[in-house]
Amino acid sequence: MDRANLALADWLARRGGPVRLVAYRVEDSLLRYPNVRFIRVPKPANAYLLGEPLLAAVGRFWAARTLAEGGQVVANGGNCQVPAANWVHYVHGAHTPEPVGGPLRQWKGRLSHRVYLRREQRALRRARIIIANSERTRQDLLAATGVEPSRVQVVYLGSDPSRFPPTSPSLRSEARASLGWPQDRRVALFVGALGDRRKGFDTLFEAWARLCVREDWDVDLRVVGTGAQREEWERAARGRGLGERIRFLGFRDDVPRLLAAADLLVSPTRYEAYGLGVHEALCVGIPALVSRTAGVAERYPSTLQGLLLEDPEDVGALVRRLEEWRARGPDLAPAVAALSSELRAWTWDAMAAELVARLEA
Template sequence: MDRANLALADWLARQGGPVRLVAHRVEDSLLRYPNVHFVRVPKPANAYLLGEPLLDAVGRLWAARTLAQGGQVVANGGNCEVAAANWVHYVHAAHAPEPAGSPLRRLKGHVSHRMHLRSEQRALRRARIILANSERTRQDLLAATGVEASRVHVVYLGGDPTRFPSTTPVLRREARASLGWPQDRRVALFVGALGDRRKGFDTLFHAWARLCARREWDVDLCVVGTGAQRESWERAAREQGLGERIRFLGFRDDVPRLMAAADLLVSPTRYESYGLGVHEALCVGIPALVSRSAGVAERFPSSLQGLLLDDPEDSGELVRRLDEWRSRGGDWMPAVAALSSELRAWTWDAMAAAVVARLEA
């Protein structure tokens, strides 16, 4: 279940009023609330393409009932076409995916993208109010739909300061010891799916190969994530003699510990409506190199502009940015600490309250 949706649903449930959740699945923690009614929508053959029409139909049915009873309705993007609020976490019209894998998988990806574009257009044009997770997303929505600017508002994503606390030297040592990492070796982290080119791992791989060709480059890279391209990237790393310099960790449920142990997060993403992984790394207190076009980059102060990539396609620029971090990254740490404190203060509860306040206004 999307983390932001979970946060909103949990906050609403704790307010005591009735909450209806229409979805294929939800977090088990929500089902413990007696005031939460979960409407489970089937997903035939576990396929989203088959389940999405059912989600739209069942969602419209319950939306009409809820609105008639004086309640409020929040849909996500093109999931449900209803004249209510639409909370957008991803704009399909802003990015054309490049699916990897077999011809059938690629065909399915292209067909799915076209379907998402049509449903997104219909749902957003019908929405009474649209909530975006960044100014970047707001501008993408305006360009994609042509709706009135007054209907689209920004509420930034929140975070969990207990799960991603500010790290300390003691926490860092403990995290490294538990992971078996050497205490005196710098480690950069990449967190993202390896199923297509959107997260920019190809740019990072080529930059890392260039850096590791230098004897003085003493930073290792850990890659968290899986996808259709993972095996091919692992093979490429072995073939180029990078097997010890790039470690593929696969899916992990201990990302907070990995971030506490790392020195840097690298995210040369081609499209990111916000960038929760970057947000969480900054909450922990490590610098994050991210594309300037990502929504989360709006949160970076002028003193941290050196951490923003102008062109996620340019591995040479990424090499220069990594070199700069390696040589003067310590100069950025006071600004990183200040931003970390600011982001930790904007919790998931604060975000949920802001969403509801906007809807009620």
């Protein structure tokens, strides 16, 4: 279940009023509330393309009933066309994916994008208010749909300071010991799917290959994530002699520990409506290199502009940013700590309360 949706549903459930959740699945913790009703929608063959028409139909039924009873309705993007609120975490009209794999997989990817794009435009044009997770997303929505600007408002995503507390030398040492990482090597982290080019791992891989040719580059890369290209990237790393410098960790459910153990997060993404992984790295207190076009980059103060990448395609520029971080990493600590404190103060509960206030207004 999407983390932001979980936060909103949990906040509403704790208020005590009735909460209806129409979804393929929800977090088990929500089902413990007596005032929460989960309307489960099947997903044939575990395929979103087949499941979304069912989700839309069931969603419209319960939305109409809820609105008739005087309640509020929140949909996500193109998943349900209702005259209510739409909370957008990703804009299909802002990014054309580049599917990888065989011809059938690529054809399916292109077809899915066209279908999602049509659904998104119809749903957003019908919405009474649209909540965007960043100003970048807001501008993408206006460009993609042409809706009245006053209908699109920004509420930034929240954070869980208890799950992503600020790290320290002792916490980093403990985390590294538990992971089996050496204490005397710097470690950079990449977190993202390896199924297409959106997250920019190809750019990072080439940058790392250039850096590792140098004897003085003493930073190792850990890659968290899975996808259709994972095995291909592992073979490429071995083929270029990077098997010891780039380690692929696959899917992990201990990202807070990995962040606490790392020195840097790298995210040269080609499209990111917000960038919760970068947000969480900053909450932990480690610097994060990210594309300037990512929504989360709006949160960076002037003192951290050197961590923003102008072009996710530019391998040379990423190499220079990594070199700059390696040379002056300690100098960034005060600015990173200040931003970390600011982000941790804006909790998921604060986000949920602000979002509901916008809807009620």
